Amino acid sequence: MSLDRSVTNSMPANRKKLMNRSKRRTGRRHPLATVALLALGLVFTGGAYAALSSGSVAQAEAEPTSQETIEEGKKLFQANCATCHGLDAQGNNGPSLIGVGAASVDFQVGTGRMPMQMQGPQAQVKPPQFTDEQVKQLAYYVASLGPGPDIPADHLVNGGGDAANGAELFRINCAMCHNVAGAGGALTEGKFAPALTGVSGVHIYEAMVTGPQNMPVFNDLNISPEDKRDIITYLKYVQDNRSPGGFELGSLGPVAEGLLIWIFGLGSIVAITVWITAKSN
Amino acid sequence: MSTATTRSTAPEKRSFTAAASEYVNDRTGIAVAIKGLGRKAFPDHWSFLLGEVALFSFVVVLVSGTFLTFFFQASMAEVEYDGxxxxxKGVEMSVxxxxxxxxxxxxxxGLFVRQMHHxxxxxxxxxxxxxxxxxxFTGAFRKPREINWVFGFLLFVLAMAEGFTGYSLPDDLLSGNGLRIIDGMVKGIPLIGTWTSFLLFGGEFPGTAIVGRLYTLHILLLPALVVALIAVHVGYVFIHKHTQFAGPGRQPTNSVGPPILPIYAAKAGGFMFIIWGVISLIAAMFTINPIWNYGPYDPSPVSAGTQPDWYIGFADGALRLIPPGWEFVWLDRTWSFNILVPLxxxxxxxxxxxxxxxxxxWVKGDKREHHIADRPRNAPIRTAIGAAGVTFYAGLWAAASSDLLATHFSLTMEGVINALQATVILGPIIAYFITKRVCIALQKKDREIVLHGYESGRIVKLPGGEFIEVHQPLDEYDRWRLVSFESYEPLMIRPDARGKITAGQRLRASVSRWFFEDRIAPVTRGELEAAHSSHHAEVDTTHG
Incomplete structure (x- = not known):
């Protein structure tokens, strides 16, 4: 649905803009023509893919989840994770991982949150301890223990969706913790919603389907895979397009603006007043 | 200036300036005003320019705001964005x-001007x-300037009102959230709250009227009041003269400084352009209020890190500091003390x-005029009260950013709130005592310097083998600056004409005692002479 809307909406806008611009650069020579073509291509391929792949379930890429991978994952798991999660991932000090799915492991381990550095209000991001291959091995081992959300397919996380729809969904569902520009925010008792800048599309998607730390789960009935893709598209847009107004001041809103005007604005002006009224020696 | 006398005698060879001035003066009589105003002296101190900063930035607000009115449409009709x-793109939003x-x-x-305006x-x-x-802190509000303090205060309140109405105009998520808080505060007032809210919003929040109404206030009523009050405020500065710090030749009856024409006017004019330059530079470099991030207002979403602009922050902080559970039902009505107490x-x-x-x-019982500004240390209690007030305000202000304090300093939100609750209640008391002690200590140091001079750092070995540091006496100008302040003493309770001591007098006496019990009197001539002679005598007899 959202695909059709985005296509129909973008068409007249593009055409209008092409006509409004100066005559020197119109049609396919227009600077935005490449972007428009690319966007259209992505929308159509994405749409076709979505239509063909029978909708809601996020399919894993055709990666061979061989027994060997799972065995490797099991070894890694028992060496690195079993202390808390139990030898068979049944849970010990930490929660049981049976049925959490590959997406959960890929998120937690892939962002460095697991293995956890220390007990605290929530697991902190740190440089990942495992290679991508090892993360996948762990993920498929855990996935083999019980059905759960899988690592999302590439077309859902590459930012090829409708940014406007994503922005609206983000404001309604995510901004109260993560801030409208994804700058992060505070939760209770030392917990926090992290900033989303620099987080890969795969990890954002996985976070939405698995609800890590204090985050709620946004399942496919709540926010459809296409809508999740749109949200990722919006976040990528915000990240790739710097603010047209200059430095963003961390996108933190009026507090950062107030600090700037008091410290640098009024600070520099007071320095100037001192200079103006200084007596020559 | 002397056109009247030169008119008859001036030969044909008059410059263009002279002719033009005469032309204007013959028709307006402006020379009298220029002569009067142009020779008015304006004392020089950096802190005396802060009001001008406000004035010049207001000019920027006025001019950039006028530009914005050409394009802004204060309507809450729904449209589909197609910019x-x-x-x-394609999102429903208000016009x-x-x-x-x-x-x-x-x-x-447009964006540059919008950012400049904000x-x-x-x-x-x-x-x-x-x-x-x-x-x-310099006591420049004392007689005859109390009324101008009130006008200035009104300007401050009006400026906040201007700011808040402007913040609410774009109808983005942030401004809508801000209005929602105001709506909640208004509705929290017993009896009239709900009625007032419905009157303000033309029905249940958010309605379709509020942006238009705020726009009228923002560009018509409030600016008119601000401009009028600025005229009165600045007019009174001319009428009263500007205060000046104590110094040689500075009397309550005079005003020492460069004259307005040409020196002061040139400086102030240049300063105006510097202020405009600073604002332009900031507006060109830093994003402010990126409404495109916030999106159109919708009553359901609220962004993390939603704050008002800094000047409303203290009110937002006050709301955040109230502990939970201060709202209860009594007489079938909800009593929102979580809102009433901050208000x-x-x-x-x-x-x-x-x-x-x-x-x-009233406490001083002082009915004289004061034109010499106090150094803050010479009015310890006033300075301490001011510091307490600043601490209280700063605590509330900081509380408005409690969530950002928590995330950026890796603290818990509850910890930040509790610490700020303590700051708002205990902080002013602590600040009061520390400031008072610091002021008195500084006064003691001043006294010491006046009586015994500066420590020169020059160590001299006396013939007897003793080392002393030579103290360098102050010159007369510096001494004048340090000794010329007034010291008040607590008022005595005296019976009135009917031989009675009223409760008001008792109160006044006790407050006066609180104000002036601990005090350092300025060095008197006698003390100074005594110190000098004894000091010399000391050097002569003991060390000589």
């Missing part, structure tokens, strides 16, 4: 929001705040701010 900003986005993305220079507004209120602090606390605070000049005059 340049991709992540909002107000869409036109603000058009100003930002599709009107040449940054200049922030600077305007900040400069007013700092200017008020200067006036307070009352802020109300009392503001009344104390505006009323302080009158309170201090």
């Amino acid at each position: 340049s900003y991709v992540p909002l 107000a929001m869409a036109s603000t986005l058009d100003i930002s993305f599709d009107i040449r220079g 940054w200049a507004a922030l600077l305007f209120v900040a400069a007013i705040g700092l200017h008020m602090l200067r006036v307070f 009352i606390a802020i109300g009392i605070f503001l009344v104390l701010v505006v009323g302080y000049p009158f309170i201090e005059a």
